[in-house]
Amino acid sequence: xxxxxxxxxxMKLSPSIRNFFLPALNKxxxxxxxxTGLSCYLIFTYLLIPMRIQGHSMEPTYKNGSFTFCWRPRYxxxxxxxxxxxxxxxxxxxxxxxxxxxxxSGDTIEFKEGIxxxxxxxxxxxxxxxxxxxxxxxxxxxxGYVYVVGDNRGTSMARHRFGHVNQNRxxxxxxx
Amino acid sequence: xxxxxxxxxILIAAATVFFLLPDDEKKIRHNLDTLAEHFTTTDxxxxxxxxxxxxxxxxxxxxxxxxxxxxxxxxxxxxRKELTDHILMMKKMLSTTRFTFHDTSISFPEExxxxxxxxxxxxxxxxxxxxxDAYEFDIGTEKIDDKWLFSSFxxxxxxxx
Numbered sequence: 001x002x003x004x005x006x007x008x009x010x011m012k013l014s015p016s017i018r019n020f021f022l023p024a025l026n027k028x029x030x031x032x033x034x035x036t037g038l039s040c041y042l043i044f045t046y047l048l049i050p051m052r053i054q055g056h057s058m059e060p061t062y063k064n065g066s067f068t069f070c071w072r073p074r075y076x077x078x079x080x081x082x083x084x085x086x087x088x089x090x091x092x093x094x095x096x097x098x099x100x101x102x103x104x105s106g107d108t109i110e111f112k113e114g115i116x117x118x119x120x121x122x123x124x125x126x127x128x129x130x131x132x133x134x135x136x137x138x139x140x141x142x143x144g145y146v147y148v149v150g151d152n153r154g155t156s157m158a159r160h161r162f163g164h165v166n167q168n169r170x171x172x173x174x175x176x
Numbered sequence: 177x178x179x180x181x182x183x184x185x186i187l188i189a190a191a192t193v194f195f196l197l198p199d200d201e202k203k204i205r206h207n208l209d210t211l212a213e214h215f216t217t218t219d220x221x222x223x224x225x226x227x228x229x230x231x232x233x234x235x236x237x238x239x240x241x242x243x244x245x246x247x248x249x250x251x252x253x254x255x256r257k258e259l260t261d262h263i264l265m266m267k268k269m270l271s272t273t274r275f276t277f278h279d280t281s282i283s284f285p286e287e288x289x290x291x292x293x294x295x296x297x298x299x300x301x302x303x304x305x306x307x308x309d310a311y312e313f314d315i316g317t318e319k320i321d322d323k324w325l326f327s328s329f330x331x332x333x334x335x336x337x
Contacts, residue, residue: 054299054308055307055308055309064306088334088335090279090295090310090311090312090332090334091278091279091280091281091293091294091295091312091313091332092278092279092280092281092295093279094278094279094295095278095279095295095297095310097310097335136337139337148335157337161335162335162337163335163336163337164335164336165334165335166334169334
């Protein structure tokens with residue numbers, strides 16, 4: 001009985017709320033639905049692409065099965081910086097790799113017993129929790145390229161996909 | 177009013193015909209999906225069914241078929257027997273793996289030839305560990321005897337140590 005009374009009171013006293021949730025089917029509503037649908041399509045297809053993470057290469061920063069968004073305009077007016085997490089495309093934007101930038105054009109990158117060495121100096125990487133003793137001879141990142149690697153260095157070097165990648169393959173940054 | 181209805185019916189009929197009629201691009205996309213199905217392996221696959229799938233996958237490729245996978249130092253032509261042997265070996269290694277193609281674009285540089293750019297996604301289990309992997313492929317196809325056959329597979333190496 002009290003529940004029924006509350007319902008009646010709600011319907012009587014809040015027509016604006018009732019109209020918001022149960023609006024009349026008219027041209028205005030159809031226009032709103034169309035605009036909302038179109039906006040969502042454009043935003044979530046071209047600007048803020050939802051991504052489900054499959055794989056362990058960025059653990060513990062991004063865990064297998066978690067969600068994030070790729071923010072496409074991230075590097076429209078900004079340069080890629082070291083430590084940025086970027087999405088790298090393959091043949092399109094439905095499957096992308098999530099990696100961290102550790103070297104920019106001209107940088108010399110090497111791994112010594114699992115420690116990243118950039119331009120001859122050891123890099124402190126608080127985001128790396130799992131580390132195997134990777135050893136990679138120094139190499140200089142070419143112009144127009146960046147050097148990317150995942151945060152999970154607990155696998156063997158052969159099984160982890162990392163290296164220099166053309167900047168035009170970077171699709172954007174990630175949020176959050 | 178009647179004219180509008182007739183125009184709508186004609187428009188819908190034209191759109192239906194357009195979407196349902198098979199063209200070369202649709203045939204190639206269908207072939208890719210079929211190839212992925214033939215590569216896919218499950219726990220319950222019987223040996224005979226596996227052999228049939230491998231044979232069918234082999235028949236979808238030209239003889240010889242060029243394969244380039246530089247990370248594995250492969251860059252040569254494979255005849256059909258060799259190709260099916262390798263497919264069978266791969267299916268045994270990846271005994272519970274789903275193959276799917278994504279982000280596929282197809283261009284026709286010449287008559288009876290098409291170039292495909294696509295991403296192969298693998299999801300499955302190796303020794304009870306879940307794994308996911310993705311490779312970008314450039315695939316060449318040729319129309320031989322009115323059939324589109326895969327003539328080359330190149331793994332695009334866009335990330336190098």
